[in-house]
Amino acid sequence: MLAFILRRLLQSVVVLAVVGLIAFSMFRFAGDPVNQIVGVDTPVSERTEIRKSLGLDDSTAVQAARYAANVLRGDFGISYQFRQPVSHLLAERMPATLELALCATVFALVVGILMGVYCALHRETVLAKLFLAVSLAGVSLPTFLIGILLIFLFSVTLGWLPSFGRGDTVRLGWWTTGFLTVSGLRALILPAITLGLFQMTLIMRLVRAEMLEVLRADYIRFARARGLTTRAIHFGHALKNTLVPVITIAGLQLGSVIAFSIITETVFQWPGMGLLFVQAVQNVDIPIMAAYLLLVAAIFVAINLAVDVLYTIVDPRLRLAGRTA
């Protein structure tokens, strides 16, 4: 088992290295960063000096090594737009994104499971079909359109919920949270629904499919034959067996929720990393783009690693064989 974990760890390092290489090559590809940094009226001599001070005259290999060393120290360079260390900018905005992603995931899990169970148990009812249709619409409509519609409905027409930002936040050490104020919680609702809708749909369909499959399994038939109540069978056995893959998927999806928040954050002006990234793309702020890519990769790798390790602990067969997928 230790060997297995070590191997996964090694693979994770390789993945991160590859992403790092891609991130670095973005700098090479996107043209001369000096033009991004200097003012309009900067004379050529000063530009040359800046080139030198940034080490842009060194060979690619030297620059790549320096980038790697800097990244390992947590130094992602200075943002072209903000003239601030990227690590600082990301750290400042990380709490906003993580809180939004967490709320979206919780929303997706709770509502998705409830709707999925209902759809599986009452396959032929109108409501179940409606849920399925809604879920399909949830996948089909682009996120930005859903966000705008929610704003239009709940902020502009009804005036119930705020349309942008995080509301009042409370600083706990370096972390800022919106969970502790009323306005912060209210501000979370629309973005969390927008962001979570896609995952909710996914979970609902997964729960429905898994439930349908489990309900056909022998042990359920056996339980039925034993005379257990329908309720006990559905929730004690069927749902319980469904939940393991569902939670695994939800966990694995956490990374993509974080990454997907770029669209939601743009629509709601949520001051998180995704908004920072979109602005960076529009303004060719390569240091931010590169750092964001690395960060998302790191989150993904960490989640995958955690899931793998958990699986080996839970499933004894894997302890022997190891996983390949």
Add this chain to the structure above:
Amino acid sequence: MSISRIRTLAAATSLAIALGMAPAQAANVFRFAFQGDIKSLDPYSLKESFTIGMHAAVYDALITRDKDLNLAPGLAESWETPEPTRWRFHLRKNVKFHDGSPFTADDVLFSADRVRASGSSFTTNIPSDAKFVKVDDHTVDMVLSKPNPIALYQFSTWYIMSKAWAEKNGAVAPSPVSASAPSYATLHENGTGPFVITEHQPGVRTVFKKFPGYWGKVESNLDEAVFTTISNDATRVAALIGGEVDWIDPVPLQDQQRVNASGTATVMTGPELRTIFLGMDQVRDELKDSSVKGKNPFKDVRVREAMYLAIDEDTIAKRVMRGQATPSALMIAPSLYARSAEFKRPATDAKKAKALLAEAGYPDGFTVPMDCPNDRYVNDEAICQAVVSMLARVGVKVNLNAQPKAKYFAKVLAPNYDTSFYLLGWTPSSQDSHNILYEMVGCRTDPKSSRGGWNLGGYCNTKLDAIADQVEGETDPAKRDQEIMDGFEILQKDWAVIPLHQQALAWGVSKKVTLTQRPDNLLLLYWVSKQP
């Protein structure tokens, strides 16, 4: 639920009450949102209207401008000109910087050096030949080499910084252009102004609090002002109408009716000093990325006239700008030049434009790329699209390249001047025509001079340069206006640029708020009051 969990929850709730609720209730807080960011707290970093206005809340200038844009005493209580080339400023006593240190003549001398140092974008705010001399701790002289009628015109955005503070924090040089470390002064302030900045998260939020040690009386009744960036138009308007913010800029043209109908806020409009215009590359021998090879059609005055005549500015003002723009024949706003009314915009004439193009040898027109910002001026991209379709009707096929301002400016501005046809907006920071004649349409043949620095098309007429030099030294107002007139006439005769319009300012203001709007579009917090 376990006991420990209940305890955590209780702790969290009491924390929320302790931290979250308390500050919001007591203070009179003004919340405001702009489409862009406060670019830097260093007052010499970037000449951008909104940022300059924010600096005015925390920094003071020697001479400021009042609500009608007239010069008014700031940190200089009074000033006089004992000789034609010498200005004497009497500084206010008992003025304190936000860190508590006193303001003296040394700070003025230091600021005069810093604002002209490399890296500053405010170098032209004080005359380049000016020497500053300390007479005593509260008197400073400025000595010039020749008389200058507009020497003090840009003093109002030259903010005074503390020498001791800058030296202590390694911020003596204006926000360094090198990327190795962000300057202390870009993230912190230490002015003498009526507000202090207590929190500054670039791109997210900035908090201003009243400075109790301010030297003057402040009109504003605010205790605190919270700034947020909301770049999305729809979100910004929704935030104003929903009462989440008290002020927004700009209100998109299409949403103005809705804001006025909301009952909670109104749109404050007024003429702005900025002129939107189109320019054409007249330097390159072959136009970049055009279908015309081996020559540059824009060097032919007939083609420039045809371009001018093909564009129907009246319809642009009426449709794209929804009436919130004043078509302009000049490169300067009417309020800044007394004899503006004597100029008329030549009427649109597509037929004549076609004939001129045929005469110049382009009966079927030609293709040309156009550079356009899409987040800088009111409906900038829509204006460019309208221009594209109007030119298409006379046969000129325009490939529009609309980009965010950061990318746009990097492409078209010095030193690249990488553009064939562009849209730009300009406010003369001196509030005077000389700035136009010198920076916008002066020849850029001398790389060492700042003449023609913003002349992206590179139009050049030495006669005009001579006039510009005359205007600079002319002290007789009537003669000066005549010289400016001669200059503008040459511009029009050469069809050098295509002025379009002055856009209107549009602030969305909550009904609880009273404030002052000037044509220079600066939001000045010290004139903002809010019903608590």
Add this chain to the structure above:
Amino acid sequence: MSLASATPPSRWAKFLDSDVFASFRRSKLAMAALAVTVLFFALAIAAPWISPQNPYDPAQLDLINSNLPPIWSPDGQSPFLVGTDDQGRDVLSAVFYGLRLSLVVGLLGVLVSGTLGAALGLIAGYFGGFVDTLIMRVADVQLTFPAILIALVVDGVAKAAAGGGLDTNATIGLIVVSIGLSFWVQYARTVRSSVLVEKNKDYVQAGRLIGLSSPVIMVRHVLPNVLGPVFVIATINLALAIITEATLSFLGTGLPETMPSLGTLIRTGNRFLFSGEWWIVAFPGLALAGLVLAINLLGDWLRDALNPKLQ
């Protein structure tokens, strides 16, 4: 015994007279979805002939006609059936042409990603060993990122490199490549696993024995047998590709406003949603939602039909 008779009937042939096809005729929803999809394709193809205006020709746009509401409201004007946008562009024509762009970008994107993914999957599965490990590790890394993120990065970096002077065709090409590079993994994984199953079957071994080269075996005999699942993925990915293009355009890195796709139209119209000029965003929004929904329904049904466990 000829090789052909050794090959089992292709999945496509099976598909046509299988219960899959029967289930199609049973499912009203699937039939409706197909009808809608076909309608959208027809509109897209016929766009130049049925549109009152060519929305991409600036000479045909007149500011005088800007911001007209649909024809049934008091201010509506013929021939602008569902109104015009802020440039005097006929919204209906723009929707037809936008559908065309969406489908072109979507289909090309699927083609690129499908070809790339299937080729890499075939290679990985057939050769195994180091090549397999390499390709699948790259796929793992790629899966780390959601497609929209990759498309944004590819698009942004390429535009930065090009200095912003891209013409419209190059922009379309760039978006197609971005989409292609974002969606190939699923194909590769599916094809690879199918190949792993197929390659030990008798007919492949037989092909080897009679001296057919690896590429010939792969392309002519293994590929047809893995096309079924690839087709399902392609259908679903078509919808995803269309959404991705719309999202890129919405975020401002897609197609320009002078040559609007549905996503660009929604971005433009979005500005006017709050001011009461709802038709600029509503009709492109409906068209996009309808198109994606129909394709998704088809794909969904196809997946269920091919997976008998759920029936």
